[in-house]
Amino acid sequence: MRILLIGDIVGKSGRRMVVVHVPRLRTELGVDMVIANGENAAGGNGLTHEVMDELFSSGIDVLTSGNHIFDKKEVFDFLDDVPNLLRPINLPAATPGRGYVIASPGSVPVAVINVSGRAFMPFHYSDPFESVDVVLDSLPVEVKIVVIDMHAETTSEKAALAWCFDGRVSVVVGTHTHVQTSDERILPHGTAFITDLGMTGPRDSVIGVKTDLVIQKLRQQMPVRFDTAQGPGQFGALLVDVDTATGQATAIERIFLREP
Numbered sequence: 001m002r003i004l005l006i007g008d009i010v011g012k013s014g015r016r017m018v019v020v021h022v023p024r025l026r027t028e029l030g031v032d033m034v035i036a037n038g039e040n041a042a043g044g045n046g047l048t049h050e051v052m053d054e055l056f057s058s059g060i061d062v063l064t065s066g067n068h069i070f071d072k073k074e075v076f077d078f079l080d081d082v083p084n085l086l087r088p089i090n091l092p093a094a095t096p097g098r099g100y101v102i103a104s105p106g107s108v109p110v111a112v113i114n115v116s117g118r119a120f121m122p123f124h125y126s127d128p129f130e131s132v133d134v135v136l137d138s139l140p141v142e143v144k145i146v147v148i149d150m151h152a153e154t155t156s157e158k159a160a161l162a163w164c165f166d167g168r169v170s171v172v173v174g175t176h177t178h179v180q181t182s183d184e185r186i187l188p189h190g191t192a193f194i195t196d197l198g199m200t201g202p203r204d205s206v207i208g209v210k211t212d213l214v215i216q217k218l219r220q221q222m223p224v225r226f227d228t229a230q231g232p233g234q235f236g237a238l239l240v241d242v243d244t245a246t247g248q249a250t251a252i253e254r255i256f257l258r259e260p
Contacts (some may be wrong), residue, residue, distance in 0.1 A: 001077060001108055001244050002029065004255075005173050006060070007035035007180065010201025011044045011146060013233035015054060016137050018026035022059040023062060024161050026209075029239060031216050033105040037175045038085075039065035040201070044228030046071030049078050050084060052084045062103055064088065066176055067122050068074040068153030070096070070125055088116035088151060091123065092130040100135050102143060110145045111135070115161075117152025117176075128157070129164055136168055144177075144247035147171045155195050162193040165169055170242045170249055175195050178207035180236040180256055190248030198236025203258055205229035232259035 005027060009018060018036070024032055036184045038060075042051040045068050055063060062084045068219055069075060069087045077095040079085060089099020100113040113135055132148065139146070146169040150158045158174035165172065167189025173196075174181075180198025199208060206214040210228045217224040234257065241251040 001032045001110070001242045003110075003147065003171065003240050003242060004031045004034045004198060004201055004237055005015060005036065005240065006235070007197030008037045008039065008178055008179070008199050008201070008259070009041040009055065010199055011040070011228035011230075013230060014199070014201035015041055015163055015245070017053065017233040017235040017259075018055060018060070019255070020060045025208070026059050029252060031187070031239070032108075033103070033110060034060045035062045035064065035147060035149070036060045036200070037065060037197070038063040038243070039068040040162060040208065042072055047075055048072050048084075049074065049147055052078075056084075061105055062112045063114070064151070065147040065176070066114075068114055086112065086114035086149075088125060089135065090115055090126040090128050097129070100248055102139070108145065109140075109143045110147060111139055113146065113148045115148060117150060117154060117157035119127050119157055120153040124183070128161060129205050132161070132165060136165075138161070141178065144244060145170045145242050145249065148173070148175050151176045153177065159193070160194050162191060166191040167248075170247050171240050182254065184238060184252050184254045187248050190246070192238075192240045192249035192252045193243075194238050194254065197238055198234075198256065200235045200237070203232045203234040204215035207235075218228060234258045
């Protein structure tokens with residue numbers, strides 16, 4: 001199975017890159033499943049129903065998220081009703097939505113788990129390692145392929161989670177920091193890993209925000225409203241081949257596209 005994983009989609013530029021490139025890549029690369037982090041897709045913060053529909057219509061199969069999933073209040077109206085839209089699993093059980101889903105693109109079941117790190121993150125998340133353990137122990141035996149979106153600030157948490165579950169899951173990708181790393185690899189027991197997928201959003205920005213606003217904030221140390229940048233886009237992603245019989249990754253390729 002060939003899986004395309006797309007980094008944090010930010011604003012209109014990010015959505016445009018998805019609409020342009022996902023259908024093309026699905027065809028040209030023979031992609032079987034597309035997973036993307038969409039928590040910043042609506043105006044740079046949060047997700048609306050209209051934006052969600054646009055992303056699913058472009059060829060995305062599962063949307064993951066993170067700490068910004070609740071920024072648009074309307075998400076509470078549909079989060080429980082969309083199985084393939086995830087929020088971090090290590091939030092309290094009463095939190096709306098779900099943290100994992102078993103999707104079946106074609107005839108192969110794939111478990112997708114969305115989990116958050118705890119260091120420097122705004123919510124009081126529970127132990128991400130324990131949360132993933134609970135899901136893995138509950139999966140039906142026929143589910144061989146497991147993909148984790150680890151939405152975290154620190155590289156150490158992302159790497160530690162990948163090494164902890166090496167051989168038990170197929171793929172661990174980091175999201176949240178919006179900067180693609182160049183450390184993609186397959187760990188010794190068959191788990192594909194990259195510290196961060198990067199951002200799919202405005203190219204000429206500071207992690208998606210207008211550059212002058214971030215500079216003003218850092219120089220003046222005063223409150224500044226962050227607006228999402230516009231203009232040319234970039235597309236950060238990872239392509240992973242997984243053996244459907246064993247659930248082990250067999251090939252990995254980092255993808256980074258830019259508009260002129």
